[in-house]
Amino acid sequence: MSEERSLNFIEEIVEEDIAAGKHGGRVLTRFPPEPNGYLHIGHAKSICLNFGLALKYNGSTNLRFDDTNPVTEDTEYVDSIKEDVKWLGFNWASELYASDYFDLIYAFAVKLIEAGLAYVDDSTSEEIAAQKGTPTEPGTPNQYRSRSVEENLRLFTEMKEGKYPDGAKVLRAKVDLASPNMLMRDPVMYRIKHAHHHRTGDKWCIYPMYDFAHGQSDSIEQITHSICTLEFVPHRAMYDWFIEKLGIFPSKQYEFARLNMTYTVMSKRKLLQLVKEGHVEDWDDPRMPTISGLRRRGYTPGSIREFCERIGVAKRENMIDVSLLEFCIREELNKTAWRRMAVLDPVKCIITNFPEGLEEIHFGENNPEVEGGDGGRDIPFSRELWIERDDFMEEPPKKFFRLGPGLMVRLKNAYIIKCDDFVKDADGNVTEIHCSYIPESRSGNDTSGINVKGTIHWVSVAHAKTAEVRLYERLFKVEDPSSEEGDFKDFLNPDSLQTITAFVEPELVNMEAGKPCQFMRKGYFTLDKTSTADRLVFNRTVTLKDSWAKK
């Protein structure tokens, strides 16, 4: 075994449990999304944690949909969640639904009523809130709290039978109205909702609340380690209380800090708002932090798993720099993506001493990081080329290693050229750059003896294909939109998407969907799902690091 990296606090707990022989050393986790939105990178952290634990300790993981609120949930979300978890590379032991347990959970409720530990309350939600007191003042009991077991049983049965309208009654646990933990002040267990459920249809008109569904589902599945985020810490008391009073399998809850990332938002509510109000195209808009958005943007499952590994797991609030995510995808793509040439902001470069009408074929390897170059492709060369507008400067500063009057550069995979002249239009824009090439400097058998500092990419005008290229920037212009004064949407970056038409080398028409490639010196790109053979559309996954741009 190589040097193990240190364990996170949850791994420590699991190892202690295994060492103590708890549950016979069995490890069963679960990933429990509510199907009311798409999964995002924060969920990926939880997925990697839960499935990773099972993988590491020879256990397994259930995918369980926490579908106890039919008014916000939908099978569209169920499908997307399953697709995303699979795409990330994980396999669940069982696909389960909290709604599968509605009969069992109902029976648990009856059991608690019979034990005198739950009662039907006719108060309105406002009344209940008022009677709960405040963190510093205890709550006050109402007349319903002392109903008899028989009356509670009858009323709860009638609630189930649909005798009462929404909101008329709730079932509450009888815990402790004076508890310093507000959630222990007789929490609601069941509420009436005459709503159609995506799985149980119209069978039920009462639905259990989170506190009376989640722990019970864990227990039914005999989950050993129920891992959730910090906001559920105060719920743990209820989690344990219900399990103890019911005398069912003792699942245990552990909480870790959710992921926050700079320049984005990570709440499903806010993401839904961006989608609904059209600030982004859809849940899979490449600017979204959703798994489907990242996938469409060109991120790979491996890069996301690596990211989740690197950010670690702890209990303190955190704000991860998005540059770490970018590092992870660059690290992978540098090793795997084929290099191609594309000119995003073109200006014409004429090789004045290259014969008109002549066409040469040059060779470019696919990936210099791979031994042998990973194969290669032919690149047509001719007298007129497109080059990048910012690879030329009329008055270049000292260390500018590209084109300018009298300066020389290498055309990648082709010749060294020297800038002799340039042409400007009436508005002062450079329209043509005139260069001469050095025939002896051809890539592969350069006998010119000339050394140049810079190399630029290019595309032959006569052979270029056009492509739509979508350049993405961060979605928000501030690091933490949620913590700013006012509406988070006020901080959307108006330049988060720039769509341009680029000239690309002809080989790119053979590009496969879903395959990443590097436009040399420009970044990593992937074909968008809307791309077709006669209308190429590329998404920029991430730029290359650019230490020149900083200066």
Add this chain to the structure above:
RNA sequence: UUUCCUGUGGUGCAAUGGUAGCACGUCUGAUUUUGGUUCAGAAAAUCGUGGUUCGAAUCCAUGCAGGAAAACCA
């Protein structure tokens, strides 16, 4: 104001009473037919105050700071 959780370089995670380390980011330099990659190096941290101890990021006390909790959401 009550209860709970958390305080380590700019950011994230380690060190579990014994030399504060790793990564991202930042900054140098070398190499380079991508101003990419790679390589070498640098700057940069234990919330404060007491205490226990030969020795404290770690244990105790206290203060401070940040977060969470009073949905018929999860």
